[in-house]
Amino acid sequence: MRERQLIELIARRCGPPRDRRVLRGIGDDAAVVAAKPVCVISTDSLVEDVHFTLSHYTPAEIGHKALATALSDLAAMGAEVGEAYLALALPGRLREEFSRELIDGVVDLAENHGVTIAGGDVVDSSALALTVTVVGWAENPERLVYRDGARQGQRVGVTGTLGAAGAALLLESYDHEPPIPLAADQRRALEQRLKRPRPRLREGLLLAESGASAMIDLSDGLASDARQLAQRSGVRLHIDLAALPLAAGVREVAAARGLAAEELAATAGEDYELLFTVDDRRVAEVEQALAAADCPVTWVGAVEVGTGVVFFDASGHCRCDLHGFEHGRVAAKPERD
Ligand SMILES: Nc1ncnc2c1ncn2[C@@H]1O[C@H](COP(=O)(O)OP(=O)(O)OP(=O)(O)O)[C@@H](O)[C@H]1O
Ligand SMILES: Cc1ncc(C[n+]2csc(CCOP(=O)(O)O)c2C)c(N)n1
Ligand SMILES: [Mg+2]
Known part of the structure; x- marks a missing residue:
């Protein structure tokens, strides 16, 4: 699909901005957006064969994930939440229907959360990539929660479940291996x-209101993201591996591949749960x-101080060797001269 046609399609699919602040x-x-006092901006990319493979994802899933991970x-x-800006790098090999469904994935999620797609960009590319810039708002910078607010003696909490x-x-990566015994609905839920x-x-808003002192979302895995929060706050986080809330089916999948479920949950990433710290007196x-x-x-x-x-495992052994996902960590092939 040509650039103009696609932009028109996106504009039609989004309809006129519902939020009156989007002028x-x-x-x-x-x-052009009428601002609230404080603007919060973040940008995130989703790249073919780095974040997803075309063989395993539907176009709508790719669109959904790009916006969801940015939000x-x-x-x-x-x-x-306020607005989102969608930059699309599209290979010409993709069908017109593909782009249509990709946009559906983005716009359906945007509508569910009251997010206005206020702009973007379309370019030709050899690999499919979506870069989403999201803009949020706050009345006051003190209402936001940063990575650097954790203090000694506070508790560390996590929303939802990990490892799914x-x-x-x-x-996905063992598609052709002997199947892992897992009920179909559990497999679907993990997927x-x-x-x-x-x-x-x-x-996130509720945690901010109820006293979270520091917060980070779990994109790269607890092992990496908790380290970021600790570093920014100038503290040490003590985490009990046995306490991690594992999603249903994680134990079975990990066991079938000879992995410890808690380690998988702490290192694999992409849970998009929130990790936060809070004073004891605000726990309730x-x-x-x-x-x-x-x-x-x-x-x-x-x-803690430090x-x-x-990480401590169930038998009280200290584990300092756990790492989450990091781009560039896998050694690159030597460059040709
Ligand atoms: N290329 C860059 N140029 C400038 N700042 C960057 C760049 N990449 C990341 N940052 C900044 O570094 C900080 C941490 O970014 P990072 O991407 O690690 O965030 P994250 O939330 O942990 O990861 P992600 O959302 O990608 O899973 C943010 O303030 C971000 O804006
Ligand atoms: C095909 C394929 N290969 C590897 C992974 C794993 N993976 C990719 S990016 C990421 C962290 C979050 O990304 P970012 O740090 O960019 O926000 C993780 C865990 C995947 N999902 N698909
Ligand atoms: Mg993040």
Whole structure:
């Protein structure tokens, strides 16, 4: 599909901006938005064969995931969602129907969360890539939650369950191996966590209101993301591996591949749950707020004096060797001269 045609399709699919603050959306040289006092901005990319493979994802799943993972960063700030800007790098080999379904995936999720797609870009490319810039808002910078607010003695909590996306990725990469014994609905639920993550937007706002002192979303895996939070806060996080809330089926998938389920959950990434710290005296408030949003919360550790993250397994052994996903970590092939 040609660039103009695709932009028109996106504009039609989105309809006129529903949010009255968006004064100009798709169609001019730039969007024009009436700002609230504080603007929160994040950008995220999803790239073919790095974040997904075309053989395993539907176009709508790719569109959904691109926006969901971007919105997850606004959730982790405790920001109200506003607008999203969608940059598409599209290979000519993709069918017209593919682009249509991809846009459906983005716009369906945007509508569900009241997000306005206010602009974007379309370019030719050899690999499919989506870069989504999201903008959130706050009345006051003190209402937001940063990575650097964890203090000694506070508790460490996590929303939802962990390891589902990692387990689904394992299932995907062992497509042709002997099948892992898992009920079909459980397998589907794991896959959905990988392909259609839910940004914890409401939970992020509730955590901000109920006293979270620091927060980060779990994209690269607890092992890496907790380390980021610890580093930014100048503290050490003590995490009990046995306390991690494993998603249903993670134990079975890990066992079938000879892995410890808790380690998979701490290192595989893409759970898009929220990791946060909170003072003991506000724990009940957090529990109540998240219960009202039907979101499980699990206390997985404590903030201590020191640096980095220490994991303790069920037998009390310290594990400092766990790492999450990091781009560029796999040694690159030597460049040709
Ligand atoms: N290429 C870049 N140029 C400038 N700043 C960057 C760049 N990449 C990342 N950052 C900034 O570094 C900080 C951490 O970014 P990072 O991408 O690690 O965030 P994350 O939420 O942990 O990861 P992700 O959302 O990609 O899973 C953010 O402030 C981000 O804006
Ligand atoms: C085909 C394929 N290969 C590898 C992975 C695993 N993976 C890719 S990016 C990422 C972390 C989050 O990304 P980012 O840091 O860019 O936000 C993880 C765990 C995958 N999902 N699909
Ligand atoms: Mg993040």
